[in-house]
Amino acid sequence: MKVLILGGTSEAGALARALAEREIPALFSYAGRTAAPKPQPLSTRVGGFGGVDGLAAFLAAERITHLVDATHPFAEQMSRHAVAAAARADTALIALTRPPWEPQEGDRWQRVASIEAAVAALAGPPERVLLAIGRMHLAAFAARPEHHYVLRLVDLPEEAPPLPRHTLTVDRGPFTREGDLALLREHGVDRLVCKNAGGAGAAAKLEAARTLRLPVVMIDRPALPPRREAHDSDAVLNWLGHTTERGV
Ligand code: 3Y8
Numbered sequence: 001m002k003v004l005i006l007g008g009t010s011e012a013g014a015l016a017r018a019l020a021e022r023e024i025p026a027l028f029s030y031a032g033r034t035a036a037p038k039p040q041p042l043s044t045r046v047g048g049f050g051g052v053d054g055l056a057a058f059l060a061a062e063r064i065t066h067l068v069d070a071t072h073p074f075a076e077q078m079s080r081h082a083v084a085a086a087a088r089a090d091t092a093l094i095a096l097t098r099p100p101w102e103p104q105e106g107d108r109w110q111r112v113a114s115i116e117a118a119v120a121a122l123a124g125p126p127e128r129v130l131l132a133i134g135r136m137h138l139a140a141f142a143a144r145p146e147h148h149y150v151l152r153l154v155d156l157p158e159e160a161p162p163l164p165r166h167t168l169t170v171d172r173g174p175f176t177r178e179g180d181l182a183l184l185r186e187h188g189v190d191r192l193v194c195k196n197a198g199g200a201g202a203a204a205k206l207e208a209a210r211t212l213r214l215p216v217v218m219i220d221r222p223a224l225p226p227r228r229e230a231h232d233s234d235a236v237l238n239w240l241g242h243t244t245e246r247g248v
Pocket residue numbers: 007008009010011013029030031032033034035036037038072132133134135136137152153154155172173174175194195197199201202205
């Protein structure tokens with residue numbers, strides 16, 4: 001058995017620890033989006049594979065028997081490539097993903113289908129908007145320069161974001177409710193924009209928004225091709241044929 005984890009989420013890190021503890025032969029993979037990704041307890045490679053062909057060739061060359069797609073729900077292209085490459089290389093595939101967040105009592109969500117729809121949802125008088133969507137899609141919000149954007153990025157960007165009014169904060173999650181409450185209050189945020197990432201690592205901002213009764217523009221996940229899915233490390237270990245802590 002040899003496992004490849006496509007990482008980049010808290011759940012991928014938890015699975016890496018579980019495999020390392022059991023000395024299951026495994027590799028960990030990052031895209032290389034951030035300057036200093038968190039070290040993992042597995043041999044780690046960083047960078048793209050070169051499309052479906054590149055990943056299929058990697059699976060064959062490294063004799064990967066089991067591929068775990070533990071990427072973020074918005075890493076749509078990677079997940080599509082994983083399905084195609086695993087089929088071509090005849091490698092078993094499972095996705096380790098987390099259920100989407102559901103609105104709770106007191107939430108003021110406006111659900112939208114895409115980044116573009118989130119931009120359109122900001123029509124209205126100038127506000128202070130927390131864009132907790134990272135760096136890759138900030139340019140879309142240049143269409144609404146009237147707002148003051150509070151940005152939270154993992155790394156300082158090389159060039160300033162194309163938003164005339166913005167405040168930049170550099171921070172990587174997982175985040176805390178207290179920290180996000182302080183962020184929203186300190187910057188006088190009127191509205192949040194975020195992706196329905198699910199999981200615990202980024203939910204703090206939703207709890208903070210609920211406390212302050214702030215509206216949230218919630219971007220729904222992209223549709224992904226059908227594949228086997230698990231929601232925690234134990235389910236992946238069972239799939240790999242390894243007993244879990246509970247010995248079940
Ligand atoms: C490079 C690895 C861990 C994993 C931590 C999770 C939690 C914190 C919440 C906000 C939302 C956002 C962003 C976010 C979260 C976890 C998890 C998660 C959101 C790291 C990481 C990599 C990335 C890539 C980065 C993206 C960006 C997205 C920031 C490491 C820290 C906004 C997604 O500058 C860039 O280019 C950043 C790009 C893709 C989305 C974007 O469009 O900018 N994640 N995030 C991974 C790789 O190279 O393969 O650096 O250590 C991982 C984590 N980010 O082990 O503790 O599990 O989701 N990541 C979103 O949800 O909207 C922050 O600010 O509230």
